[in-house]
Amino acid sequence: MAAAKKSTVARALAEFSDFNLKLARGQQMLDRIKDEHVEIATADKEVVFREDKTTLYRYKPTAERTLGIPVLVAYGQIGRYTMTDLQEDRSMLRNLLALGVDVYAVDWGSPTRSDRWLTFEDYIDVYLNDCVEFICREHGIPAINLLGICEGGVFSLCYAALYPERIKNLILTITPVDFHQDQAEGRVNHGLLNLWTRGLGEDDIGQLIEANGNLPGELMSHVFSQMTPGATLSKYNVGLLDTFDDEKKLLNFLRMEKWLTDRPHHPGEAAKQLLVNLYKNNELIRGEFKLGGRTVDLKDICMPVLNVYAKDDHIIPPKTTQALGDAVGSDDYREIGLDGGHVGVFVSGKSQGVLGKGIVEWLRERDDA
Template identity: 45%
Template sequence: MSDTSQPEEFMQAYQYAMAQMMEAGIKSFRSSDMLRNINKDDVQIAQTPSDVVFQVDKVTVSRYRPLNDNPIDAPPVLISYGMFGRQTMIDLQEDRSLVRNLLMAGLDVYVVDWGNPTRADQFISLDDMINGWLRDCIEFLVEKSGGPITMFGICEGGTFATCLAATHPELFAGLALTITPIDFKGDPENFWRGEGFLNQWLANFSEDDVNNLVDTHGNMPGALTGAMFSALTPMNSMTKYSLGLQRLDGDADATLNFLRMEKWIADRPDHPGVAAKEWFNKFYRENQLVNGKFSLDGDVVDLQNIACPVLNIYALQDHIVPVSCTKPLSNYIKPKKYTEIGFPGGHVGVFVSRKAQGVVAQGFVDWVNKTQIKKKKK
């Protein structure tokens, strides 16, 4: 006896599949039409006005122009990103800008720009970058403001800032860190699927492997580090220009958000060669920071020497810097001086998602009001 329902079920499945294909095709046409009407002038990032106030070699410090006529009496805030991306992430667009939120709160905000290293910079070391360039930037601002500053370190820039806060605590009124690795091993036994690939991958490199990779180019090319990060999420990297764009369905705001992110991702500076080798070998492979073996200018970096209030912000779905790589900082800071915020998002979402504007930016402002404010101007 034949099953008469089979043709009917087949037709239903066929019609459903065709409907899905038609819907996807229509979305693709809309997205393509939207892209056709966008030009490069529409895709601008880092538009909050600023002025260069200090320079050492290729590194500059810029001060953002105030957006609040009633500034609060807090130390100036110096933001330091790493060199595996640009600091422009903190000011992606007007409604997704950490910088604008801090300025609107009345803070005096500065940012470090590491510039564009060339082959002439391949012998720059971590000591040069941390105890040289970054320390020079901080000391300039300390002298200008007449007292210690509040540091806002991000990713690699946060690790640099942490090292200086431990070796030169007198320069810091406060230390805020975001998605910052401290323990570069973390807790691999409990990584969720997709988390910690970078940590485990580099842990399997030998020192020679790392050195040969960098020495082949002189510096660590920004294009190569971009490829490394893309390889951590292969399916998303392969489909974002097809399925990802198609899902936007021609939405103008969503398309511009997407393109601004891609503009930021494509603009990766090269990393000075010696410093890159030290970053991968001393931190990722040997975990020297938490093992008490990393030194600057001959002085061991002891994290217990950090004396200022600390705010540690991490992303709960961060596949690049696992939570277990950031939270161990709490083991070295006095509990009364340590605050942490777990953001429900990923590594980049800490800065560019709408939710982050209320969680991260406001969380930092609240922490400043609690720990850094001397007095409020009437």
């Protein structure tokens, strides 16, 4: 018994010593890491168009271009487009460039209280439309390929329905369409954003926007963190600790944290449209969503559509995305379901070479420029 007790104590002391050594190595790595080591969205690009706070980037080619029609990437207002180029080896944009795509991306900037009255109409009819028009003029073409992500996918759906002549092919990724299908699969940990929003009264949302002028980025960060409370509580001890044996893993962790904490404010009126008209009233799939007096009819989307969803997406559950198949007017509609969660389909090691390759192969089949 005494020997067994000594052995247990020895193992405990050894584990404690290893733990302290790991902490020391981690501290040394953190001391060496500077801000420039954690930069994100570093793919070579240039500003080609700017309007108010909206900036259009064109990325420098890294391979011979093999597609005749350029792709415009549109992210939403809840996060930043920089997630699509998190780091060199985890970048959807770099993967597209490596496969010969001419890539543009729109950055909505950092809205302030002065942008409180900007609406979906401003972002779709003005900013997004002007970016599309610029690209068409630049290339001497009537239409482009549009790739929308999350809320940017909603922008892209609305734009394609209202300006179908300007879109040759429409690609959507992790895009909500039927905002009330969040519980369709019976997965209780999915769709909490939808449930939270439906639990708010329209007056509650109005007062929230009135008090802040916008939908605060800090509030949305808190809402998203509470969707996975266990992971949120453990990532700075268990998750961070697991990276202390590998500086590359630590840098991956820090880059993701940098993106997560850089969440812009959402312009107030546009936020009300998102939360009330779409999340609460589900007007998009019902054919009742109006922009500038025009109804966004998904049946007007007759160009080829590729719809990509994440099988384990707890923020945009698969069924909310897959509802698009029965709603669009296109005869050329395809879905791709990828393993992973909402952000994982863009930044995980598994998805690299799958998402970009799938998009480009689909585009090549339809590229006659």
